[in-house]
Amino acid sequence: MPNPPEASYFAARTLHKHFGGIIAVEGFSAELRRGEIVGLIGPNGSGKTTTINLVAGALRPDNGSIMLNGRDIVGMPAYAFARAGVGRTFQVPRLFKRMTVIENLIVPALTELRTNHRQAEARAREILAFVRFEHLADAYARTLSGGQQKLLELGRALMLRPCLLLLDEPFAGVHPRLLEQIVEHIRTLSAQGYTIVLVDHNLDAVRSVVGRTLVMARGRKIADGPSEEVLQDPAVIHAYTGTRKAMEGQS
Amino acid sequence: MTYFSLLTVNGLVIGLIYALMAAGLTLVFSVLKVVNFGHGSLYMMGGYASYYAIGLLGVPPIAGVIVAMVALFLFGVVFERLVLAPMYSDKVERKDEYAIIVTFGLTILLTNLGLVVFGPFSKSPPAFLQGTLIAGPLILPYDRLIAAVIAVVILSGLSWFLARTSLGQALDAVSQSRDSAAVIGINPKRMYTIAFGLGSALAGGAGALIAPIFALSPNMGELPGVQAFIIIVLGGMGSVGGSIIGGILLGIVQGLGVGFLPDPNRALAYTQAFGALLLVIVLLLRPTGLFGRAHMRLE
Amino acid sequence: MHGTFRRSHGLQALLLLAAIAAPVVAGPYWVHVGALAWYYALLAASWALLAGYAGQFSFAHVAFAALGGYGSALLTLRLGLPLALSIPLTVILAMVFGALMGALVLRLSGPYLALFTLAIAEIFRLMLVAEENVTRGSLGLEVPGLFPGGSDVPYYYLGLALVVLALLAMNGLLATRVGLFLRAIREDEHAAQASGVNTTLHKIIVFVITAGIAALAGIYYGHFVGILSPNMVILPEMGLVIAMAVIGIESLPGAVAGAVIVYALSEILRDYGEWRFVLLGLALILVQRFAQNGLFPVVERYLDRRVAPHAKSPFEVANVPNVEGDYAKPS
Secondary structure, three states: OOOOOOOOOEEEEEEEEEEOOEEEEEEEEEEEOOOOEEEEEOOOOOOHHHHHHHHHOOOOOOEEEEEEOOEEOOOOOHHHHHHHOEEEOOOOOOOOOOOEHHHHHHHHHHOOOOOOHHHHHHHHHHHHHHHOOHHHOOOEHHHOOHHHHHHHHHHHHHOOOOOEEEEEOOOOOEOHHHHHHHHHHHHHHHHOOOEEEEEOOOHHHHHHHOOEEEEEEOOEEEEEEEHHHHHHOHHHHHHOOOOHHHHHHHO | OHHHHHHHHHHHHHHHHHHHHHHHHHHHHHHHOOOOOOHHHHHHHHHHHHHHHHHHHOOOHHHHHHHHHHHHHHHHHHHHHHHHHHHHOOOOOOHHHHHHHHHHHHHHHHHHHHHHHHOOOOEOOOOOOOOEEEEOOEEEEHHHHHHHHHHHHHHHHHHHHHHHOHHHHHHHHHHHOHHHHHHOOOOHHHHHHHHHHHHHHHHHHHHHHHHHHHOEOOOOOHHHHHHHHHHHHHHOOOOHHHHHHHHHHHHHHHHHHHHHOOOHHHHHHHHHHHHHHHHHHHHHHOOOOOOOOOOOOOO | OHHHHHHHHHHHHHHHHHHHHHHHHOOHHHHHHHHHHHHHHHHHHHHHHHHHHOOOOOOOHHHHHHHHHHHHHHHHHOOOOOHHHHHHHHHHHHHHHHHHHHHHHHHOOHHHHHHHHHHHHHHHHHHHHHOHHHHOHHHOEEOOOOOOOOOOHHHHHHHHHHHHHHHHHHHHHHHOHHHHHHHHHHHOHHHHHHOOOOHHHHHHHHHHHHHHHHHHHHHHHHHHHOEEOHHHHOHHHHHHHHHHHHOOOOOHHHHHHHHHHHHHHHHHHHHHOOHHHHHHHHHHHHHHHHOOOOHHHHHHHHHHOOOOOOOOOOOOOOOOOOOOOOEOOOO
C-alpha cells in the first residue's frame, strides 16, 4: 500500500450551514494532525452528515473556512476538493454500478492528466490487493454485496492518495466478519499515516479504531477529546438519552 | 378599452381550462415525481371521449365532461399499473429517463391512434349552450362561460378534496415523503395509482371543456401540453394552487398578447414563445421552479 | 467486455459493407430513404452520446440540426459566403451554442432539463416561423443541392460517410478517459465528483460535440432535401430521434441501426399510415418496460454468450465471507 502524501494537516474553522430556516451546522471547528483518526458521532439529526458534506466540498458552508495543508479550500467545486486530497465514502455506497470494479477504481486516478491508463491500472491493482478483491476485478460493481461495495468505495477513495479520508458509516449494515476486515483496513491506513474521520452509529466499532472522538448534537460540537472521556461526558450522554449503547459505554 | 377587457375575459376562460390541465399534471408530479409528457394526449382523449359520449350515447353535452373524466381516470389507473408501477422497485435503473420515455411513448401512441381512429379532420361537439351572453360591454359565448364555471367548480372541488378529505391528505403526505406516509399506514402505491388517475381525469375534463370552443383534432394536445409544462414550472411543480394561478395568468397574458402585437403571424408565434421564454428564465433562476419544492427522487 | 467488442465489431463491419453495397441493388426509392435515414442516424447517435452517456436528456437536439441547416443556408444565400466557409462557421456557431446550453442546464436535472431544452427548442422553432422575412417561415427555405444531376446516390454516400466519421469520432472519444468519466457521470454524478471528475467540463464537452454533429446533420439534410422548414423542430421529430436512440441506448452503432430500422420500417409500413407511429409509441413503452438498457446490448450479449459475473458464485478465496446476507438492513 503506497503511503499518503506528507504534511497532512487539516482544520475546519467555524463552519456554519443552514437550509432555509433550519441551522444544520453551527460554529463547527476542529483540527486534525496528520495520521490522526477521529470518530464523529452524535444522535440522528445532529449535523454529522452535513459536516462531512461540507468538509468534502459537496456543500458550501455559509461561513467558515476549511484549511487543508494550509490552504483554504472553501468555495472550490466538489471535484476540486477530491483532487486537493479529500477522499470520502458515502452512507449508502455510491458506486458506478454498471462499470466493473477495476473501472470504478481507475476513474479517480485518471482525473490526474499526467497519469496514463497503465499507471492507473497498476495503482488500482495495488488497491485491489489491499482490499483483497483481486478476483473481483472484472465484476460489475452492482453485483457486489453491500459490505463489498463499502470496501470498493473505500478503495476508490484511496486512489487519489487523500490527505484526509472521510468515512460515512463504513460499518452500517455490514456482516460482522466483513466488519472486522473493514476495521482492520482502517487501522492499517491509520498506521500508514492517513488522516481519517469516521462517522458511524456503531459506537463499539468506532471505539475500537479511534483514539479521539468528536460529538455533535443539534448542529454543534459538544465534545472533543479521548474517546473514553467523551463517552462518559454527561453532556454527551444527555444528547443520547435513551440510547442503550451510550449507557453501556459509561460502564 | 373594451377590446382589451374582452381579450382579458377570453384569456381568463382559457386560463381556467389551462389551470385544470396544469393541476392534473402537478398532482401527478408531486405524488409520483414524474412529469407526464403524455399529458397533452390525455387532454385530447378527454375531448374525444366527450364527443363520442354525446354523439353515440346521446349524453347531454355537459355530462360529456363527466364521462370524459371518468374514462380518463380509468385509463390513467390502467396505464399507471401496467407501465409506471415497475419504476417503484429497483428493477428500473434510471427512473427519470424511464418516466420521460414511457410517457413520451404514450403521447406518440395516443396521438397517432387518434389520427387513425378519429381521422385528422377536426370535429366539433355540440355546444353546451347555444348563444352568446351580452351584458353591457361584455360579449361572451355561453360555451365559454359554462366551460369557465365548470372549470371553477372542478378546481374548487379538487382543492377541497386535497385539503379536507383524508384521501386528499394522504396524497399530500405521499407527495412530501413516501416513507413517512408508509409509516403512518398509507399505501404509497395506491396513492400513486389514484394520483395518476386523478391527474388524467383532470386533463380529460379540460379537453372536454375546450372541445366545443376550439374543436377537436388528434394534435390538439401538443400545444396545451407544452403550456401545461410551462405552467407547472411557473406555478411550482409541487403546488396545485400555484399551477392554478399560473394557468390563469398565462391564459390572460396570452389573450392580451394577441392584442399588443400588430402582425398576426408574429403575434401568434411570440405569444406562444412567451410562455416558453418564461419557463426558461424561471428555471435559470430557480432550477426547481418558482414555488416548487426540491426535486425529490422516488426513494 | 472485450469479447463483446470483437463480435460486434464483426457485425458492424458486415453492416457497413451492406450499407455501401445497398444502392447497387436497391432502387432509387430506397436510396432516397437511406439518404434520409442517415440524417436521423446522425441525430440518434449523437443524442445517444448526450443522453445515454452523459445523462443529459435534451429535447433541443433537433433544434441544433435546424440551427445548422438554416445557419449555413442563410450565410450562403443572404451573405453570399461560399459553402466552404458557411458550413464550418455554422458548425462552430452551433458548438458555441452547445457550450452555452451545456452551461445553462448544469443545475437542472431529469425532467427539469428535459422541459428546459424543450422550451428552448420551441422558442427557436417559433422564431423560425415568426421571422418570415429572414427564414421564409412556414413556407420553407430553399437550399441548393450539392451535386449536379438528379440522383440521390451521391447524397446517400455522403450521408453514410458522415455517419461513419461521426461514429469514429464519438467512439474515439469514448475510448479515452473522457468516455470513462462520462459513464461515471451517468452512473452517479455525485460519486463522480467525489472521485475528482470535473463533471461540469465533461458535460459541456459532450454538448459541444453533439451540437456540432447535429448541426452537420441539419446542413446535410438541407442540401439533400432542398428545403428547410420549422417543422424540423416540432416535438414529434424529437420524439422520433429519441425513439431511435432508445432502441440501442447503450451503444452508438446501436442508435444508428435503430435509426435505420425505425426509418426503414416507417417507409415499409407507409401504407398503414399513422399505425406505424402507433407501433412506434407502443414499441417505446414496451422496450423501456421490458429492456431498459435497449435491445442491442441484449442482442450483443446473446451473440457473445458472455454474461456479466453474478454474485451467485462469489469468491473461491476464503478471505471474503459469503456475500448472501452480508448486507443486513440498517436499523
